[in-house]
Amino acid sequence: MSMKQDLSVFVRHRDGDVAGMELAVDGIRCAGCMQAIESGLSREADILSARVNLALKRVTVEWREGALRPETVIERLSKLGFKAYPFLPAADRDGASNGEKRLLRCLGVAGFAAMNIMLLSVSVWSGNNSDISPVTRDFFHWLSALLALPTAAYAGRPFFESALRALRAGAVNMDVPITLGVVLALGMSVVETWNHAEHAYFDGAVMLLFFLLIGRYLDELMRRRTRDLAGNLAALKAETATRLSANGETVVVPIAAISRGDLVLVRPGERVSVDGMVESGASDIDQSLVTGETAPISVVSGASVYAGTVNLSGALTVRVAAAGGGTLLDEIDRLMAQAVESRSRYVRLSDRAARLYAPLVHATALATFLGWIAFGLGWQQALIIAITVLIITCPCALGLAIPAVQVVAASALFRQKVMLKEGGALERLAEADTVVFDKTGTLTLPDPALVNAASIAPEVLRMAGSLAAASRHPLARPIALAAGNLPPIEGVREHHGLGLSALCDGAEMRLGSVAFCDAEAAAAPVAAAFPTASLIAWRHGEASAVFAVDQELRPDAEACVQALAALGLRVLILSGDRASAVAPMAARLGIADYKADLRPDEKLSELDRLAAQGCKVLMVGDGLNDAPALAKAHVSISPISATHLAQASADIVFLGDSLAPVASSIRTARQARKLMLENLWFAVLYNAIAVPVAIAGLATPLVAAAAMSGSSLIVTLNALRAARRSGASR
Template sequence: MTETPVLTKTDLTNPDLSHFVEKLDDGRARLNLAVEGMTCAACMFEIEGGLGTLPNVTQARANLTAGRVAVEWRDDAVDPAAVVGRLAALGYKAYPFDARRMESEEQQEAKFLLRCLGVAAFAAMNVMLLSVSVWSGNVTDITPEQRDFFHWLSALIALPAVAYAGQPFFRSAMRAVLAGRLNMDVPITLGVLLALALSVFETLNHAEHAYFDSAVMLLAFLLAGRWLDQNMRRRTRAVAANLAALKAETAVKFVGDGEISEVPVAAIRPGDLVLVRPGERIAVDGEVEEGRSEIDQSLVTGETAHVTAERGTLVYAGTLNVVGTLRVRVGAVERGTLLDEVTRLLDRAVEARSHYVRLAERAARLYAPVVHLTALLTLGGWVMAGAGWHQSVVIAIAVLIITCPCALGLAIPAVQVVASGALFRGGVLLASGDAIERLAAVDTVIFDKTGTLTLPEPELVNGDAVDPAVLALAGRLALTSRHPLAAAVARAAGATTPLAGASEEPGQGVLAVVDGEELRLGRPSWCGAEAAAARLAVADPEASVIAFRHGSATAVFAVRQRLRADATAVIAGLRARGLSVEILSGDREAAVSHVARQLGVATARAGATPADKIAHVEALRAAGRTVLMVGDGINDAPALAAADVSLSPVSAAHLTQSASDAVFLGDRLQPVATALDVTRRARRIMTENLWLAVVYNAIAVPVAIAGYATPLVAAVAMSGSSMLVILNALRARAPGRDPPGAGGPDGIDIVRAAPRPI
């Protein structure tokens, strides 16, 4: 197999990026780049705006969560190296995006931030102890020599601590300044460095006050916020390797008359003939030319029952061939397959920009210049008023420190952390930093059926109606099969010893001979139990049927996924909160209709493809609805990403979990309701925290400008406002109670999705 070229950082002096450019179907080209130094919404705006100035670039989208930028242009109209060069001119290092490399570097960055936080916190505690000694000494009997000693001891701790712990801010600020721009780290760096410089100057001149504690405390708080933000973004990153479990690396290709050869998937072309053996995952989209089997395509289409594959049947990459051997004529490989379509839809949906990010972009663009201008005007104003340069500089530094965005920066992350703990106790694991805000705004909840409203493993539902001896014998025979329906029979029977001499009949079932009598387990038609199976299907249309024959006696087993135990109560509770509830499933119409009637859900949509699901979600959003999507299958991943916010059970496929904003644990549906209760309370507290930060700035900034706050007082005020925000955030630990609203209509409207071409 031809390996994808790897571009190292040292190659970027003269990069050849042609191998990494993706040709799109409409004649455009696309390049995905990993970008170092993109830390906030202002960076995203800067990058998108800067790349948009390149001629012939049609789109540039920055993804802060993934740490990458997708750039598109008209084919052959842009040199990819020019894109990297433009980013370098903006102060950002870029290289071709590789998920594994990006994850590794993010882990290293997280460890570095944690070390910096530890150093800053340790230094802050020790310097604060020394400062307390100086404060108390200044009002008692401390000598100037003792005070100077404490100040120099503080400098000995603070200077190396800040030099190490401040690197995340210093590096970012330096890149910005060298690129001729400002970001939020520039005023932070100025405030810290000027506070240290002023402290050293004051110590050299035997002054009563030094501000080493201000600089170190400020840095510790800022690092805590930066680490929380970075950790949240790391957890939400979707790793491309999650698709590896569904993508076959090789396929068995017919290369001559009856001759086969195992070749890389990249060597397969449309029109080739491939062999798919039992238990193998299909590597291509194509049509069965010969053979008969059953295909498990639940992860891709959401269909619970196995699909019979025979001549003329279409099969898809990523699905599993269960029992028989198939010869498949290739229709599409890699690009153009159903699995590729799911991935493409997912990528498109992930690039959508939320309201919160757009709001943050505007705030971030304004923050840095406003802070600098305020401090500069303060300095100039005091100089013009006749104050000396020393006093004017001290006041300007106090303004820089007191306007530090610590309280504002912690207003949201502090609530996120506390609410995340409450959600964890309720069985919900957050994967996205702003999921709390988006969950709180939900007015429409869409559930997938299979594995979401129902439990992921099918169960035998009519075991009580079958003779225990018959069930025990059928269970032993079922142990010899890998079919999920047979596995459900074996679990229900508690079988542990398989029957000896059993064999599998492809596409039919398994058989064995015991004491001269033949035993069969499989298709009702193969076991002579068609009439009983038909009656059972009418009584329970959602159930899948498997039959057992012992001599002339037959038994029919109904297997289906059970509803989660509390599904009915949870759905009723959501409707009582005034939420609109829908079911959107790729499963059969009869199965979806049956579940909708059981739960009292007014609107249910059956037979939906991945494209149908994402289109329905986008239509609801276009109508002004705020959508929560709850699903577990690969086919749900694009819709999960397209929704305003999404949840998936812990049993969901890896890709689905990556596309989700949160994962819930256990076999109950209650965590969905818990998530909405906790987040609604958390959103109220976030709003309160933002107002606290605004009120703090409205009072503290004028005080600092008026010269009534030293850098030390400014640092204390900044820290005090941060502590107030954190204490208020602790109230998010207990879920709130929202008043119930009107429920939905009682009628059931089942809509069969029209087939859509992939």
């Protein structure tokens, strides 16, 4: 008995009586699939919009509230030839993994069969053809058929299914001529073998599938995203909150049970779970992950706090403004989804070539068949020549031209401690003409450091470090680390918003704000020497010292900016940090164009402004507030120390503290794109020579398959130059 499906839980409801749903869709491979889905769904009167994200293989569909059921959308996609599911992060990852495994199995089967069929062909033709009896020849041909037909039926499914989907949707993609060539070659070979002819082309058809599966597998490897974007927000979203009841009792409840206007308690060390306003209490809040501001901010009654930030010192009672949905984290998630959708419109080099290729191949093969018929040749011979044209012009070299370079370049980048997450990023990186840096954690090292340690007496550093070890404050950690992570001193008292104190050798020792330690005189020269640093004072009796804690520039940051300028790129800084911290660093790096105090949406506006000027922006960032900009930019790079969401949003991730990989990645990408274009031009030149030969009937399908294999080998060997050039550029 069939069961009704209820997908209403996956529907998102928006203002203006608009409903929508995000779907993971099997079989989206190229710009042709994207066009088929969007145009096919847009023809439906009830559907307001349909947007395909090619990189993530997802479709976002919107309709008027109540106009249709969500199950209907899946049914209509099925009629277009695409199987769709409500998007679930785990299912999406499993689907990508299963797709790669399937291609690998098909590749193994095709390779094994191709080797054996070639051995049979060599056995037939290794001696004098006149010495081979027709019975022996037919036996080897039927043996080849026994291997080739089931192999093609299994290994060719990725191409056959894609071609059928395209034809059902009224479109044509690269897999249509592949399917046509393989099916016709196998069919003609069976007919020729049945009629005891000398030639059969089973080896050519299977070899064709083998080489094309190599290209398809390499392409699938580069398309796979390493992490789901939305799923990474879970690491920052608290699942529960401590709600305060009217009688003062505290109850831990799921975030879904929290409503606007509720009171929640946020204890020291906890992550804030809601957006709201502080009703009572005082504390320091670390909001670097959300806003990019390096220094913790002090909050008191009436101050706003946001989900995802960390409460450092005192307990807070917060009146809820938003929880679960509508928080700043959700706004960042929404901005990022829009940004990714915008960037997915980028059409890759191989897709652009494929749009022109498929109809041209079909027209050429059909014209060849009809032309030879018109010249009086029998339909069988005319069909063999047309099949030869299809095989010799098969997009094997075209299919390998891009993925082969991507894989070699990705391997070269990996040796330089750069991880490429998506193959199309290489092309976009090569096109970049503007580099936008975030400051905190990107131009600087991710963790603050004690920058005036050389001027602090070792004994003072030791004593201050023992006191700092008892604190969870982010500005205390650099002092404890510089002192060697000593055991914390006993009897430490914490003064909220001020600092720490303890008795040591009969006198009170303090560590905290300059005023708390009465160290204004000692702080003045330190502030003058380190204007962007946060100052932490120490006092023990009459002795005092002031520690300067600041974000240090990454090694060779200046050299990286100079290298980017030498490559002809414009360099800017867009930061959420305060202007007083951004301006000195921009001056030190020689970057004249910078902006500070930017919210995530303001960074997106700046990127839109640059795009409107015709700039192809490379965004380099690391924080949660950078994630939408990383997704929006033409291409993006993130350090391995970045937040999970920033890493997921970026196309490229680099390891280590050095910024050198940013410039070296651009050089490698430009070299790779040059090789891609060389391979595509070779494919064009190959077809310009081979197609007239095939049309003239001077080649057989077997010769066509050999020529196709040779062209694939040449583009692969040319792709290997990417590794050699990348090694030379280091």
